Amino acid sequence: MGRFDGKVAFITGGARGQGRAHAVAFAREGADVCVIDRCAPIDTVPYPLAGPDDLADTVALVEAEGRRALALEVDIRDGAAITAAVATTVDELGSLDIAVANAGVVGFGRFWELTDEMWADMIAVNLTGTFNTMRAAVVPMLERGSGRIIATSSMAGRMGNPNLAHYVASKWGIIGLVKTLALEVASRGITVNAVCPAAVDTDMVHNPALYSLFCPDLVDPTKEEVTPRYQATNPMRVPWIDATEVSAAVLYLASAEAHHVTGSTIDVSLGSAAGMP
Template sequence: MANPMPLSGRHALVTGAARGIGAAIARALAEQGARLTLVGRRLEGLQALAAELPGEVQALAADVADPAAVQAAFAQARERFGPVTVLVNNAGQAESAPFAGTSLELWQRMLAVNLTGSFLCAQAALPQMLEAGWGRIVNVASTAGLKGYAYVSAYCAAKHGVIGLTRSLALELAKKGITVNAVCPGYTDTDILTESIAKVVAKTGRSAEAARAQFTAGNPQGRLVQPDEVADAVAWLCGDGAGAVTGQAIAVCGGELM
C-alpha cells in the first residue's frame, strides 16, 4: 500500500511560495507530510498561506537574488526544522519586451531572479543535503526553457540557463543520493498570467477573452495548465519513487512541445 505521507520527516523549502504555482506546490508537499519553509519577498502573503497549511510550516522573507539573504534564510530554516532536504526553486518573474527594446537592467533582472536565485538556493541547500545523504532539488523552469518565444528573450535565456544548471548539477550529484530535475509549465492559470492578459488588453484593445485565447492557442488541449497540475509533478519528483529520475526537464504543458 502506498505511503499516504511520503515526505513525512522531510524538510522542504519552497521559494516564491506566496501565490500561484508556488502556493500549489506548498499545499501538495504539506499534504505529503513535509515540514515546510516558505520563502518569498513579501512576508504577509507567506504567513497567510502558512496559517492555512497542515503540519509544521514557517514563513521567511528573502530575496533569492541576494546572496546574504539566501544564506540567512537557509540558516534560519535549518535552525527550526533541521536540514533542508527538499528544495523547490519556484521564485521567478517574466517581463516582455522586443529584443531591441530590452534594457540591460531588464536583462539582468530576469537573470537574477530566474537563474541566479536558483543557483544561490541550490548552493545554500547542498551542504545540508550532502550531510543528510539524501536530497531533492526541483527547479520550476518553463516551456520557455525548452523553446523560444518572441518578445521574452531575457526570460527565455534565463530559463534555458535553469535547464542547463539542472542537467549539470544532476550529473555532479548522481552518486550522492540527490536528484535534480526541472518542471517546465506552459501557460498556467495564475495571477501572473491574469496580469499579462490585462497588459495585452491595455496595449491592443482586444477583449480579455480574445487575449486569453492567444495564450491557449499553442496548447493542443486548448486550455491553460492548472497550478495543481504543476504541483503534482513537483511533488512526485520530491518523493522516493522518483529516485531514478534526475537531470530531466519535464514539460507540463498540454502537449505544446510534441
C-alpha cells in the same frame, strides 16, 4: 501516512501561485515547509508581486494541513540571505530534504527594446536567484547524503518565444544548472530535476501587462478576450493549467519513486512539447 512524512521542504516564491500550491501539497502529504518570498515589487516587473499578507496566507494554509510552516521574507537575488535561510530552516525545522527553486518573474519587450535594467533584473531573479537557491540547499543534502532539488523552468526554457528573450534565456539557463548539478551529485544520493510548465493559472498570467502582450490589438483586454489567445498557444487548446497540476509533477520528482530520475525535465505543456524536436 503521507509520502513526505517527517520531511522538510524549502520553497521559494511560496507566498502565492505555484509556490503556494507546492507548499500546501507537500504539507498535505506530511512535510513541514519553509516558504521564502521577496514580498515586495521589482521596478522592471510589469505586475505586482506577492506581499506579506500572501505569505501569511500560505503559512495558514500549511498549518491547516497540520504541519509546521516557517516563512522568511528573502530576495533570492541575495545569495548570503538564501544561505542564511537554509541554515534557519535546518535549525528550526530539523533538516532540509527537498528544495523547490520556484520563484521567478516575467516581463516582455522586443529583443532590441529590452533595457539593460530589464535584462539585469530578469537574469538576477530567475537565473542567479535559482542558482543561489540550489547552491545553498545542496550543502546540507551533501552532508546527509540525500536530497531532492526541483527547479521551475518553463516551456519558454525549451523553445524561443517572441518578446521574451530575457525570460527565455533565464529559463534555458535553469535547465543548464539542473543538468550540471545533477551530474555533480549523482553519486551522492541527491537528485536534481526541472519542471517546465505551459501557462499556469496564476497572477503571473492574469494581469493587464500580460493580457496586453497576448492581445496587442485590444485596449484593456479582458480575461474573456485573452482566453482564446492562450488556447491557441497549445495543441490541447486549453488556456492554462492549474498550479496543482505542476505540484503533482514536483511531488513526483521529490518522491521515493523518482530516486533514479535526475537531470531530467518534466514538461507539463498541454502538448506543446510534442511539437518540439
